Amino acid sequence: MSYFSDIYKGIKTLLTGMSVTGKYFLNSRKGAITQQYPDNRDSLKMFDRFRGEVVMPHDENNEHRCTGCQKCELACPNGSIEIIWDRKVDPETGKKKKMIEKHIYHLGMCTMCGLCIEACPTDAIKWAQNFENSVYDRSYLTRVLNKPGSRLKPGVEE
């Protein structure tokens, strides 16, 4: 007797479960959350806090805000940032001043922890939302963040 009641119970619970899946099957157009990536690349917008890669914004005069203080380099847990700096004559004041030559960023080593951006006293670096970082050789992932010929924005002090 319990044999038949087991079969009956088995079928009943199966159907109960299938009522949920059936409901979604019939309403499959509503509430679909899958995204048609990469077809939706044009309309895809990441959240503005999304951590994709570290970038250094430059303004229209090719000026950035990095003073070369090396705080980001110190804050980075895994050595993803290297600052190459030199003492150069500041054209404004005529005095010698610490300035960056290269702000090197190894995207391939970066763990996206955000400590460098927190540490920067002049907000010279920020997050970019680009996440399509696949390249054919990892050397492409080493970037110089300050653009060629760029210089420190006048008035930015540590």
Next chain:
Amino acid sequence: METTTNNSNFKSEEYFINMGPQHPATHGVLRLLLTIDGEIIKKVEPDLGYIHRSIEKMCERDSYQQIVHLTDRMDYLSSHINNEAVCLTVENALQIEVPDRVKVIRTIIGELTRIASHCLWWGVMGMDVGALTTYFYGFRDREMINDIFEETCGARLTMNYNIPGGLMFDIHPNFVKRVKDFIAHFKTKLPEYDTLLTGNVIFQKRTKGVGILTKEDAISFGASGPVGRASGYSCDVRKHHPYSALDRVTFNEALKTEGDTFARYQVRIQEMWESLSIIEQLIDNIPEGDYKVATNAVIKLPKGEYYQKVETARGELGVYIISTGTKNPYRVKFRSPGFSNLSLLSHIAVGGKIGDLVATMATLDIVVPDIDR
């Protein structure tokens, strides 16, 4: 099983197979050495270390701010709670009182993390016992939480949102609305979980009475989290040693006494309800205030030993720091819930079938990076 081994015509013999390290049911790179007789398991030996990254050693090299982001990579499904554990240890050592706002936000995000982790667990649990649909439903609901995290913290999994002294930045303006949307959404979806899987006869037959862990064994193996609570061992750190804002909310500790796979399943489902109620109690009155208190750029803990435990989605995570007064810890030790929960697998899986082992493993809910560290 008696008849097969004692039958003189057909002698069965024990043999040995590997499960893993690339087996999907081991949920990561874990190798189980199984000694089996027919389909009966005689012995299970977990073999660890495939993804050991020496996080504890790396912590000795790093400053206290830098340690936090390494703990993301331990139990990556409870990353926020891991971060919180380290930050609480450092804050206690420095005797910093963080603002109320920080406490409440930490607790809300911590409970969201727990729900997200249990959603994922529920999905893969169903998949392990042969129900593929659960996987999609579990991930659908987890996706909403991940979106909340991505908008506020910038990352979906390795969030690193806590810093010693508070939070890295304030919550996103949309945070409260999104969390409320999620609560409303999830309250309609959680009963579906029960309809779909919990009541199913096949599922119940595969889980009831399988992998029974007694309360005594749970305590002696150091089980914690849902695994311990399903055996009737009241071990919720949130209840017994409340941290952050958990002392100002009321919730029930999910307890079961059966100790089998189905009980562990039920405990986690009930925990999702409890987490929802905790978030509901807090979300409407997040206190105004600062999102961090200033700490020195170089944090030096006073000489001494510090310990703090928290309840992650898997159980009790303990952070033990020995400081000699320098800017790096002298020694950091993590007491991870996954490690002790895995240790009892060889005890409870013996005598069962291979299929039972998969179901048992699924409710132990191990995350291998947490075990290997």
